Amino acid sequence: MLKVAVGHSHDPDSLEAINEVLAQCSADLGEYQPQAGLLFAALEFDHKLILRQIDQRFPGLELIGGTTDGELSSVLQFQQDSLTLMLFSSDDIEMCAGVGRQISADPVAIAHQAVIDAQHHLTQPVQLCIALPESLTTSTVAILQGLESALGAVPIFGGATADQWQYRQTYQFYKTEVLSDAVPFLLWAGNLVFSHGVAGGWxxxxxxxxxxxxxxxxxxxxxxxxxxxxxxxxxxxxxxxxxxxxxxxxxxxxxxxxxxxxxxxxxxxxxxxxxxxxxxxxxxxxDASLDDVVAASQTAFVDALSHYPGGQPDAALFFSCAWRRQILGTRAPEEYQAIHQSLKPAISSCGFYTYGEIAPFQHQGKTFFHNTTFVALLLGSRS
Structure with missing residues (x-):
């Protein structure tokens, strides 16, 4: 069983926004207690306050996240300058957050050791990794090499954190910490099933x-x-x-x-x-037309859905490039709207616009770092 909750607010006040998000998530969860979460937030929020509020409501949550260039969810669809949180609860799936700090000092070695340290908290083999690395201080490809050297053939998904085209400093979240020059990640093990799709339109x-x-x-x-x-x-x-x-x-x-x-x-x-x-x-x-770029999001989602090994997925995660949002301009909301037409019945979803996307090409293959690309990841539990 995988129970998923999503909250999303575009209130500019940090306290009001996180309180609204936590109320939405609590209503979705009901009696379930979440084990892990993903937080995507615009740059201007008070991130420390937000993480404190989450920790007060759900102590010990295995939480990771980062700053964005736009946010997506099944609650408010496409937004800018907003805050969205996805929470996960399961009795047969393990989730453990880890982090590599000061990653630019030695991205391969630090990322590798961070995974080794986090794996000790799991009782079963890792099946999936979601990573939200730094994008400005070092090579994201080198960070991936470090993660892969510890994970082996385990697929990695995610996106590089962003700072709304300022190119000065991005932030990563790990439990109650606001970091820069870091790679937070979430390891998954147990009764998990997943699939993904990757498309760019070019x-x-x-x-x-x-x-x-x-x-x-x-x-x-x-x-x-x-x-x-x-x-x-x-x-x-x-x-x-x-x-x-x-x-x-x-x-x-x-x-x-x-x-x-x-x-x-x-x-x-x-x-x-x-x-x-x-x-x-x-x-x-x-080369690509704007129609091609918009259609790529649905292509990625439909591909993920066609390869999903279970019945109905419990969650969808989306990682889209900040360049796509800039190139699309006022048509950026159409990326999620194209997917929404395929969501029957609806799937709890969450995502953000990144400074680079992370996913394998194939459903069983090596992980690569992408640009100007849309990645769809579907998650659920094996029946």
Missing amino acids: HPIGKPSQVTKVDRNVIYEIDHQPALTFYHYYLNDSEPDAIYPLAVFPPGETRYFLRGAVGYDAGSGSITVSGDVPENSTVQIT
């Missing part, structure tokens, strides 16, 4: 090319030519940006993740993208 065009010189997220050469030359060939000398991201096929993979350009150096001909790129990856420029 389609590769042009001939496949190879990344021949790269340093983490700075691409210097494509096909042994300056990376800017590759972009200019397809974009008529326009500056690289997130509207036409790169489709990156890692070595040995037939599916691609997206990388949007965040800067370039005309002198070296290099392009800086929004996440690390493996050397010898195959890349193509991409």
